[in-house]
Structures are given as C-alpha cells and as structure tokens.
Amino acid sequence: xxxxxxxxxxxxxxxxxxILSKGSYRKTFINKVPVLRFPWNGTxxxxxxxxxxxxxxxxxxxxxxxxxxxxxxxxxxxxxxSPTAGWLINALKKLAKEADExxxxxDFDREGELIGAEAVSIMELSxxxxxxxxxxxxxxxxxxxxxxxxxxxxxxxxxTAAETRQIVDLAWGAVLTRFMxxxxxxxxxxxxxxxxxxxPTLALVVDREKDIxxxxxxxxxxxxxxxxxxxxxxxxxxxGVFWEKGPADKVxxxxxxxxxxxxxxxxxxxxxxxxxxxxNTTQFLAEVSRMGISASRAMAVAExxxxxxxxxxxxxxxxxxPSTLPLKNILKELMKSGFAKEAEEILAQEKLRPTRxxxxxxxxxxxxxxxxxxxxxLTGDNWRIYELVVRRFLATLAPDALVLxxxxxxxxxxxxxxxxxxxxxxxxxxxxxxxxxxxxxxMPELKKGEEVNVVGVRGREGKTEPPRRFxxxxxxxxxxxxxxxxKSTRHEIVQKLYDRGYVEGTNxxxxxxxxxxxxxxxxxxxxxxxxDMTKQLEDDMTEIENGKKKQDEVVSESQEMLAKSLGVLLTxxxxxRKEVQDALKEQSxxxxxxxxxxxDLVIRRSKRGKRFVGCTSYPDCTNTYPLPQFGTIVPHxxxxxxxxxxxxxxxxxRRRPELMCLDMSCKANEKRKNSRANKK
DNA sequence: GCAAGGTC
Numbered sequence: 214x215x216x217x218x219x220x221x222x223x224x225x226x227x228x229x230x231x232i233l234s235k236g237s238y239r240k241t242f243i244n245k246v247p248v249l250r251f252p253w254n255g256t257x258x259x260x261x262x263x264x265x266x267x268x269x270x271x272x273x274x275x276x277x278x279x280x281x282x283x284x285x286x287x288x289x290x291x292x293x294x295s296p297t298a299g300w301l302i303n304a305l306k307k308l309a310k311e312a313d314e315x316x317x318x319x320d321f322d323r324e325g326e327l328i329g330a331e332a333v334s335i336m337e338l339s340x341x342x343x344x345x346x347x348x349x350x351x352x353x354x355x356x357x358x359x360x361x362x363x364x365x366x367x368x369x370x371x372x373t374a375a376e377t378r379q380i381v382d383l384a385w386g387a388v389l390t391r392f393m394x395x396x397x398x399x400x401x402x403x404x405x406x407x408x409x410x411x412x413p414t415l416a417l418v419v420d421r422e423k424d425i426x427x428x429x430x431x432x433x434x435x436x437x438x439x440x441x442x443x444x445x446x447x448x449x450x451x452x453g454v455f456w457e458k459g460p461a462d463k464v465x466x467x468x469x470x471x472x473x474x475x476x477x478x479x480x481x482x483x484x485x486x487x488x489x490x491x492x493n494t495t496q497f498l499a500e501v502s503r504m505g506i507s508a509s510r511a512m513a514v515a516e517x518x519x520x521x522x523x524x525x526x527x528x529x530x531x532x533x534x535p536s537t538l539p540l541k542n543i544l545k546e547l548m549k550s551g552f553a554k555e556a557e558e559i560l561a562q563e564k565l566r567p568t569r570x571x572x573x574x575x576x577x578x579x580x581x582x583x584x585x586x587x588x589x590x591l592t593g594d595n596w597r598i599y600e601l602v603v604r605r606f607l608a609t610l611a612p613d614a615l616v617l618x619x620x621x622x623x624x625x626x627x628x629x630x631x632x633x634x635x636x637x638x639x640x641x642x643x644x645x646x647x648x649x650x651x652x653x654x655x656m657p658e659l660k661k662g663e664e665v666n667v668v669g670v671r672g673r674e675g676k677t678e679p680p681r682r683f684x685x686x687x688x689x690x691x692x693x694x695x696x697x698x699x700k701s702t703r704h705e706i707v708q709k710l711y712d713r714g715y716v717e718g719t720n721x722x723x724x725x726x727x728x729x730x731x732x733x734x735x736x737x738x739x740x741x742x743x744x745d746m747t748k749q750l751e752d753d754m755t756e757i758e759n760g761k762k763k764q765d766e767v768v769s770e771s772q773e774m775l776a777k778s779l780g781v782l783l784t785x786x787x788x789x790r791k792e793v794q795d796a797l798k799e800q801s802x803x804x805x806x807x808x809x810x811x812x813d814l815v816i817r818r819s820k821r822g823k824r825f826v827g828c829t830s831y832p833d834c835t836n837t838y839p840l841p842q843f844g845t846i847v848p849h850x851x852x853x854x855x856x857x858x859x860x861x862x863x864x865x866x867r868r869r870p871e872l873m874c875l876d877m878s879c880k881a882n883e884k885r886k887n888s889r890a891n892k893k
Numbered sequence: 894g895c896a897a898g899g900t901c
Contacts, residue, residue, distance in 0.1 A: 269898095379896085698898090702899090
C-alpha cells in the first residue's frame, strides 16, 4: 500500500516528510525529481513537491497568430491546458503507477486546491484509488500531524473557482491585449498589454497624474513667534493656516511689537512608543521602496536569501508572529551574525514581547531572519535587505521608546499661540531600526502664568502642495487596499507597467502611451480599468465554492460582457489607432535631426526587430544611430556637452538608469565607460 | 508574442 502525498513545492514536501517520519525519510529520485519515502501508520508514503501550477491555459493553435478578425471568435473559445514543467509531470506520472491512495497536501487556499487537482488529473488514476486532502495552514509539527490524522476530501468547488479565474483572466487579457496591439500596429516586443490587475493599477497612476495636473496651489498664511527661554523655540497661532491674507495681517499687526508671551497652559507627559509591527510582504516592500530599491529587485533578493536559509519565506500577508515561532532560538542564531551585540541585548530582556500587526493570517509567519550572515559574506543589496529584515525583527522585540511630549498655549496681546516639544528620553527600538527618523523638537519646561520673551514675529506665506506621485511601495500598498493582485504578484505587475513603457520614474508617472491606453479602455471597455472587476470575480468565485454557481455560468456571463466591450472597441478602432500612434510618436521622439535639421529623430525597428534611431525625413535623410536593445529609452532634455548632440537615458532592469550620448563615437560615452570600469 | 497566479 503506497500513499502518494502531493505538496505545493519541494520545501513543503521536505517539511511534511520530516515531520511525519520524525526525520527518518529516504530521499529517492524519479527523473531527478526528489521523492521522499517513509512508513507511516502502516502505509508506505511517497512525498513529491510540485512547482506551483504545473498546467497553464492557452488557446488552440488556430489562434496562434494575432489578428483583429478572429477576436470575436476568441471570446467564446475555450482555452486548453498545457504542461509547464514537463520533467516534473513525467515523474508524477511514473509515481502514479505506485499509488494506492493520493493525499493532496498543498497550501490550503483556492490556488493550492487547484494545484492539487492539476496533479491528480495528470496522474490518470484508476477509479479505485482514493483521493484525499490534508488540510493545514502552517508547516509545523502539530498542524501537519493533525491534518493527516483528520483527512478530508478534495474540494473540487474550490479548485473550480480558481480555474474559473484563470479562464476569465486569460480571455479578457488575451482579447484586449490582442485588440490593442493589432489595432495600433504594436506587434512583437512592443505589444500593448491589458489585464484585470495591471490595467486598474495603471489607471491609479494615470488618475494621480491628472489630479496633479489640475491641482491649483492655494496660498495660505501662518503666524509664527520666536520665543526664548534658555534656548530658542517657536509657537504658531492657534488658528493654524489662514486662507486669506487680511485676517493674518490683522493678527500680525496686533502682535508685531509684543515683548512677552504669557503661558496659559503647559502639559508635559511621558509616552511610550511601541516598535513597528512584523513585516509582511507589503510592509517589507514599502520600506524597501524608501531605500531606493525597486520592489521586483527586492523580491528577487529576498527569494535568494530565503533559498540560502537566511530569511523566512518572503511571500506572506501575516503581521503576527505565531506562538510557535522560536523567537529566542532565532536571536541565539543571530549571535553568530553581524548583529551579535544587538541580539544579545534583546535576549537579555526579562520577557520577549513582540509587536503585533493588524493582519493575522495562517499562511506563513511574518518575514524574519532564520540564519546568520555577516557583511563579508553578503554583498550590496543582499546585505542591505538582510540587514533590514534582521533589524526589523530585532525592533519588533525591542523595548518601547520613551518620549517626553510637551504642549503649551500662550497669550500674546490677546492672541493665542501654541507650541509643541518632543524629546526622546530613551531610544528603545529606534537604536535597532535606523530606517525611521525621529527628530527632537526643543521646548523648555514652563509654568502656567510664566512670561517668556518674544524675540521675533514672522508671517509666513505658503502654498498647498499637489498630491504626490506614487512610489512603488505606496502603489503596492494601494493595490493591496483595493484587493488588486496578491502578495506574490503585486511587485511583478508594477514591474510590468515599466517594462511595457506605460510608466516611468522612481516617482511613478504615466507615459503618453500609458495614459492613452487607459483613456481608450475607460471610453470603450470601462470594466477592465476598474478594481470592481476583481471584486465581482471574487464574489463569483465564492459562489462557485458554495455550489451556488457553475463555472459555465460565470464564464459565459463574463464572455457576454467581454463581447460587448470588444464590439465597442472594434467600432472605435480607427480613433484608438490614431490616438495611440500619436502618443507613441511623441514618446519615441528623441530630438530634431542634427544632420538634415528638418526631420525628427525617432525610435524605429528594423525588419529583424532590432531597434535604432532614424530620421523622419528618410529616405531623404539617412541619418541613423544604434540603440541598446534592452531597457526603456527616454529622451533627455539637455544636449551632450562634448558633441552638442542629443542624449538619451537608458533604463534597464537591474541597472542604474544610464545617461548616454546618442552618438556612440562621442568621447563622452567613452569617458563614462572608462569611469564605470574603474569603479569595478 | 496575450493574463494572473502559483513557484525558482
């Protein structure tokens, strides 16, 4: 009797085998795929790990080429599943021949249920093989043992719900992506993508930019007085900001010759400041973004640190350490790291009292260190991110900071002013976590009725500021708030917007193309540009899970809506083509051609798909320049100081944006190259 | 060559 146990990934397979076998499993291989074997409760178990989804939906071959004519048919075409990890599927098929029983032990969520169902479908089991489900939400001894002692059935509805999402996402994504790309002639590497998550995310960026553009700064006035008792400090008029100059001037006139301020009230109190909560993925990415590291880069580094056994699994929603997490052992482990001193201090506390975040889930623990590393062992961003994770962990266990907050109100010539002070008495967790700034603001101790010297009176004119552009961290937080994407996909989606040339900059701004795409979608296929579509899909999936709806119903309802949207898009396809092409033209425009001085230099593609810069006066002007084949090309305003020719900025993945002269033979480029080589 | 979701 052999029980085949299916896990979501190799790591989980190892944990399950280790726990059930109490560490004494045999590691065997089928086609180089590890299969972990051991006896358990009278049966022989064989545990195998998947690699997430091992099947993917795609359209039949007759829809391989993209054209506008068959899009209406594509809407109603069922996609078919094809394997993504061939060797693993072959191994699974071989293992299936041994199976008397199958236990699906993937993550306990929709996608996990589907991953299990996919594996079962691949195995082509005979009907007398029992298929069961072990349901656990953490890879810990008690959870796993409990799950295998209380086996349940595979929940097909749950798997079907996830599968329905796949079908709907592919249909909308493929049909609208193909429409946008073919209607505008943007084929090949420059295609224009549309999707349930990426398009509403892009719309967030576009909407923010519009808010910034229509923003009109509003002037305001504040009245400040400079006071002195031992040292200088200041107070503000209690009215706060004045939106009119008149009343502000009136106050200023009243107090301008004042010599003393009378203390009406003085309050000083000591306050504890709790440390920040444990890291989930979103919080981690928010912090990383402030360090100037992109979200996708940070996740790649975190993945590496995870597989190297230095930090825990980086994809989690959880902000509360489970009670089973061995905090003390982790601190002891960190004694071997570059943070030995800090770890020792934290360990020396009588009791460990970790902070808790707002979200508690059971998928994975918050991101925390699991192994020790030193600065010599890790380089660059690897070290910076490891350090961040360690310091965050230490901070969540560190003592509160103690601050003295002071507040006072003053009477000056019948006008009321107020002042605040902030003094750190005990650094507490701040000393472990230097990423959050906390500046002291001086204010002396005062007594009610006391008089202090007025040494100056100032009226200050200010202007309201427009809303800020999103950083990657803030955008990812906003996506989470709106239910867009998951902990594992949000950073990829943001990266995708850059890769498609829809957005640019550290402070994220839409490109012309990005704006035009959103405009076209909002005018013609509104649904896909709003987060509501995700909400609707979530509701439909819940109904499928409850057995209230069938997959076919949800898919055909979705097809109806997609068909309608496509119809509208097709009737406006000429307008859309023109708008997008105009936007692209503007975006690909580098500069006036320095050779013929008549045409414009624009980014073009050769017949073989290589991009280069050519002149719009071609064939009269044959001026061309080669371009790097990777990264986004952005024109730069200033001409090169050396050759006076146009410059470009190249923004490539995993590299710092690079300013270069369009003319490769210009000496300025050589200089840059050399100085880079010297740095290495 | 499309999406989004798992995972590496």
